[in-house]
Amino acid sequence: MVEPTTETTVGQVNTTLGDHLLGELRDAVGANGLLADPDVVLGYQRDMMPLAPAGTPGAVVLPSSTEQVQAVVRACAAAGVPIVPRGAGSGLSGAANAIDGCVVLATTRMNHILEVDPDNRLAVVEPGVVNRDLRGAVEKHGLFYPPDPSSYDWCTIGGNLSTNAGGLCCVKYGVTTDSVLGLETVLATGELLRTGRRTVKGVAGYDLTKLFVGSEGTLGVITQATLALRPLPQAPATLVATFGSTAAAGAAVSRVVREGLVPSLMEIMDQASIRAVEQHLSTELGAGTGSATLLICQSDGGGETARREIRAIEQICTDVGAELVHWTDDLEEGRMLLAARRAVLPSLEIYGAWLTDDVCVPRTRIADLISGCAEISERYGLLIAVVGHAGDGNMHPTITYDPGSEREFAKAHQAFDEILALGLSLGGTVTGEHGVGKVKREWLAREIGPVGLGVHRAIKAALDPGNLFNPGSMFALYDEDKD
């Protein structure tokens, strides 16, 4: 078994915290909020991205309140010990990975929904609330919190905010930042910064709320969020179409966009994904024809609106030469069709371990990305299944490899990087929704260039001059710190 990368390539820190700091942390969060047992802290070492480096935390704190977070921040700042904030650890970039001797600050105990205000369509929550719990709580009021990352049944809102998480809903409802009205964030000074507001609109000052969303724990610790909610959508109508070529499926996506249709979900699966799911679920998605690509669309416009939208998509799929098009407004059948999409990653486990990438390309370049991944797959001799959010061009090419072979793991890493280069060459970005973290630092620099990197460093230095929060994650503060 190849162990995930464990060397610490980020930050230079103490490997022991010392009794004084441990005492202060205990005072801050109470004895049951402090974990220092070496075996226990290892459980907080990394998120779900095997490629990212991870060190060994000196301690883990589990604060229950904003005041406790402030006390932890002040104690660590005074001791010069870095803090790595984290939620549930479902991330896919290593942003929440520990560095040696750091204090991991997990917000999972701050899990209260403080308010749901249906008249103003907003909720106020602590960062440790699990995405699914928030969805359920607001649904009782006929409201909807859109961001739905695949891990929604265990990821936390704090992690969603820090990574600006997406999901299947984004094509119609946007990403996390589009649902945030305001934040409370503990700064490196221990001060509490309130940004944004409870109103729908507001332009008083810089948009600091959206600066903190997606900052991956490098600028502060989010301790409260005011979130905008939407009316609960109607039960969706669901369409599935299969295509003999990736190009035909890509043409269908382009036409849906160009004709002004906005389905609430539009997912794509390539042939490798289809085969894995067929095998896993013992079903026939490609109708036995070995179809190259499958599209799944939903419309949640309700009744006749949804049927009209789905029929228009059906017509487009037929026009571009789909092999099979089927749609239903039966809710249970729709759920079953979508289950195939959700089964892709578990299905791939029959081939070994998997490593999922995250590039976003202009919607007209999806077919090019899929065919490029097929070429990379062939060249490396590794199965790469492409599945993704066709409606917004955010693709997740997923590389499978033998976890027992160091050589395959190294090849998988190389293929991962080649997919990023391919995404950039198609006018895309190296991360559509997973983030940079500790796995794509060099790729961020490559994408945004030296001027962009300089601005990142200037903002980080302005808000966190002591490099207290998640040092070396997302980007290195100085060039000499680069690998």
Place this chain on the structure above:
Amino acid sequence: MVEPTTETTVGQVNTTLGDHLLGELRDAVGANGLLADPDVVLGYQRDMMPLAPAGTPGAVVLPSSTEQVQAVVRACAAAGVPIVPRGAGSGLSGAANAIDGCVVLATTRMNHILEVDPDNRLAVVEPGVVNRDLRGAVEKHGLFYPPDPSSYDWCTIGGNLSTNAGGLCCVKYGVTTDSVLGLETVLATGELLRTGRRTVKGVAGYDLTKLFVGSEGTLGVITQATLALRPLPQAPATLVATFGSTAAAGAAVSRVVREGLVPSLMEIMDQASIRAVEQHLSTELGAGTGSATLLICQSDGGGETARREIRAIEQICTDVGAELVHWTDDLEEGRMLLAARRAVLPSLEIYGAWLTDDVCVPRTRIADLISGCAEISERYGLLIAVVGHAGDGNMHPTITYDPGSEREFAKAHQAFDEILALGLSLGGTVTGEHGVGKVKREWLAREIGPVGLGVHRAIKAALDPGNLFNPGSMFALYDEDKD
């Protein structure tokens, strides 16, 4: 006639530019791109907010390209002469007002639509493109650029970006920042910063795009924008309802929100607005009954969807006791009904000069804001008409005063401030869409508090350490610089 405030309370700068800098500016933008005649530059002294201080520019430059902007920025930075960027000057916060001896950089000649890409639903534009021109250009492709500030027939996209402009569409389609994918911005070093991307999603690095949107020219000069477009909406159905009390109209707004309806427009007019428009247009909006409040709603969902939505709003209005409810899906009649709303500000001119405020409150507090404004109106003996975007709580209480009376002007200023205090006390913000500029600096500080102000200053100092761009606008860089 009371002149608008002219003393310069912001920044300390040279009052003459000197031949060396003028020569460099001429080299940068060409002789016909440089205005230095004292009478001519006065035309670039201020925007449309009479309360904000304005100084006398040393020169005005009208660059035609990003390279020219970079050359101007480098020359001014070397000379230590501040730059005030501006578009058309339609702003309502004084953000574009000159300070003595500055260089005003007007982007109006950079007015090219560089690209419209229907397949990816985006446009790439220069900052001097007029909002209406962009709307027209994309409409030909069946596309829609939502932000529609009242000045849309002459304001520029650059100004819209810098103020994060709103409009009537925001209740359904959001504000300017929700339509921006990427920017090119010239920094204080003269370097060109590219932020964002052409893809729908992307989380590589901090969201610098949304930091620059709404930064009111204090962080750089935007020279290019990549904008997200939407499908062109259907022809709207339009509803008008009148209410005997503000509370009843407020209850209708709350119920529309709570019941999950999302009209594409929901505007409110109080009794003073209704009367002014009735007099101006010689029509009867209150049906002769002296109605206290009028709501105008549109649904652009098309056909049966629009009719269903409008009928649901009709039912709500009836339930809360509307005096009259009328709706139509005739486009021309709908336009005429909306014309009453658009006529409010011109109608108020019969009472003298007007001064429009811009507070945004939670949607449940709209009635409280209107009744509070009535109380302020009575106390100051000044007519205050409240008109605004009920769907998002963004209200524009508009104070009328005798422009020949210094006493009335002073009272109007006091009433303006009292309305801001009222908005804050209702849980709102001091600016929903107009911005802070040079008129609400102290109010920004009051709203965001010392920690928020400190973060603003840190970011400004990080990106513009020489305080080159619009110094003293939005906030003062140091406490001692405060009025």
